[in-house]
Amino acid sequence: MTREHRPHLRPAGGEDPLCRLWQELPSLWRGPIIGPGIAEWASVTENRDGKIILTGLPDPFPAELAWMAHWQAQDGTRSSVLAINQLANIVRWAIRQGHPFPASIRAMDWETASALQGWFYATRWHRLPNKGVRGRLRALFRFARQALIVRCHEGAWWELDYWHPRCDPRIPLSAREPLANLGCSPGQITQPWVRSAVKWCLGTMLEAGTLRWTTVSQERLKCLHRFDTWLTECLENPAEVLGEPAKAAEQAAAFRRWVADPRNRMRGGTDQRHLGKPVHPRLVNDDLRAVAELFAFIAANRGEARTVLGASPWDRVSEVHAASWFGQVTRIPHSKAFNDEHYVDDHALAQIPAALPLLGLPRDQQMPITRGDGQQLMAGGMDDPQTMRMILLQILTGRRASEIRTCAFDCLSPVPDRALDAVEGEQIARFHYAQSKIDIAPDTILVDREVVEVIEEQQHWVRDRFPDLTPRFLFVQRTGNRRGDKPYASGTYNWMLREFSDLVQITDSKNRPVKLSHTHRFRHTKLTRLAELGLPVHVLQRYAGHATPTMTMHYIAAREEHAEQAFLATVKLKADGTRVQFSREDHDSMHLFDRADRFLPNGWCLLPPLQSCDKGNACLTCSVFATDESHHPALQRQLTETEELIARNSAAFEQRHGRSMPEDNVWLAQRRAEHAALTRLLAAMQDNPGRAVQGAGCGTAPAGPVPLTLDLTRHQRTQP
Structure with missing residues (x-):
């Protein structure tokens, strides 16, 4: 293919959509050799001055690989020069050896590409590729190939088997979800009639605003995956779940018992640390509601369901099925009067700041630390100052992890002078955090000098790392972020905190381990401390960013120790001047x-x-x-x-x-x-x-x- 040559992409059903994408490419990116003449090519690629060579490849491989390389550059990552050239070499070698291979990149999934790569190394170099080589090729298939599939897909976005907003701008995101860095795979649902219904239902709810992308990708689809697994493993005929309505309640009860077993929730290499622990009833209820809402959606849209899904077991679904599944949702009993399960006491909080510098210390340096069990040791730095500042801001402000991790770079603003009159000599600023959960909730709080200094220190760090850019986020992704417009990944944050927590082994005053990766505990702790200072409920609600005071009160740990101290502080006198022993009701x-x-x-x-x-x-x-x-x-x-x-x-x-x-x-x-x-x-x-x-x-x-x-x-x- 030359720059003037139009690729022969005309399948029997009409022109290949790739032709349109190829024509939209800048001329210097069309190949067959990509690199010469492109401005700042060395900064765009992962291999400095390396060129992408697409000669000798059958259509549509040159157009696909050229478009993928250009998309990577536009996405802010670096074009995978080494991976694309290696894949081109594999295809050319397969042609020479007469080895079969898919007709296009779109038809070549990762498993097929990995098998071809292994065959290429075995036949040409008489060895298998190492982990780094396989990872380089996998990165090409993770996002760039999916973006190519999306651009060539002419149907509804929810018809695809893999959803990711980074690859598909058609996926609806709310105003408070500026960039979702998590994808999900409805295509992994094994029952075809369930898979098609789940795609249609969730896609429609997202477009209508009934559900958010965060809810769908992190919670709802996982619930429906478990439903699909239960159908496959526990029913001889999975379509029986939509059979006789009188049996729906019995089937829903069987599903409830199945998802309540921790072994059935730990599938496919997921985290096994919670295996053996009881499943919280709230998680079981979430699974039941997800299935019941799927039934109710299709039952309420019978006409559209026949058009979209065709003839399927869904023709038998009714409101009775949905009601029977909703009926299995159990009432969660109230927690005990004094519950400090999520409270981090002073003993644990005193250990955390002493160990936090270890997170930001370079890997070639060491510092002494004292673990929660009193053992002293020299530990190597983890070279992640961003994680150090993120968890510190969570402790100081009580914000959710996502609200800190994705907050804007310019998140501080001054406050009116009248607000400073109440705090003499204190540096007060307004902190605009990334409120992404509740649309009607506030997204700013007042913060003191300590929080301001942490934020300003992070701003200086980002400016030093991206001196020629205007960062969008305060905490940025360290790799694959050439333009500095991607936030710090949630998976990386959780992983770093788990590693740090396992190393320092923080314990509370009762010698219980405090897992720092469970960062929501710091939100409970901050709100509890503010409540103990006597803040009114409506002020706590405003600070927490909740829509109702009921939700705020769920975060307040009713500590026995604080209750006893408060009783003693108020044991002055009764109305007749005599001392009194207060009950809990009297104290309130x-x-x-x-x-x-x-x-x-x-x-x-x-x-x-x-x-x-x-x-x-x-x-x-x-x-x-x-x-x-x-x-x-x-x-x-x-x-x-x-x-x-x-x-x-x-x-x-x-x-x-x-x-x-x-x-x-x-x-x-x-x-x-x-x-x-x-x-x-x-x-x-x-x-x-x-x-x-x-x-x-x-x-x-x-x-x-x-x-x-x-x-x-x-x-x-x-x-x-």
């Missing part, structure tokens, strides 16, 4: 009466919060004034100062007016009343050691709460 209600305007310099005002008082400074003679021994020095000092004040002002009055101050003098009468009230208060406290006293300054202390009627018009009347 105490917050309603924890009013700062009722704390006096020498005691407490027991006036109900909804009433107001016009007595001014006459608290000593008020029946709802209470005090205890903790205020004895202040009361004794006030008595002495009152005596001195009366003597001093009485002498001054007599010197000025030539006669003694009369006892009915308005000033002297008030001071005499205060003096008498203080004397009675101190005497009552002496007679009742260790007890608070109420209303002792106005005479006999009442035995219980004293009803008080306030005259709200007294201050408006004048004395005749």
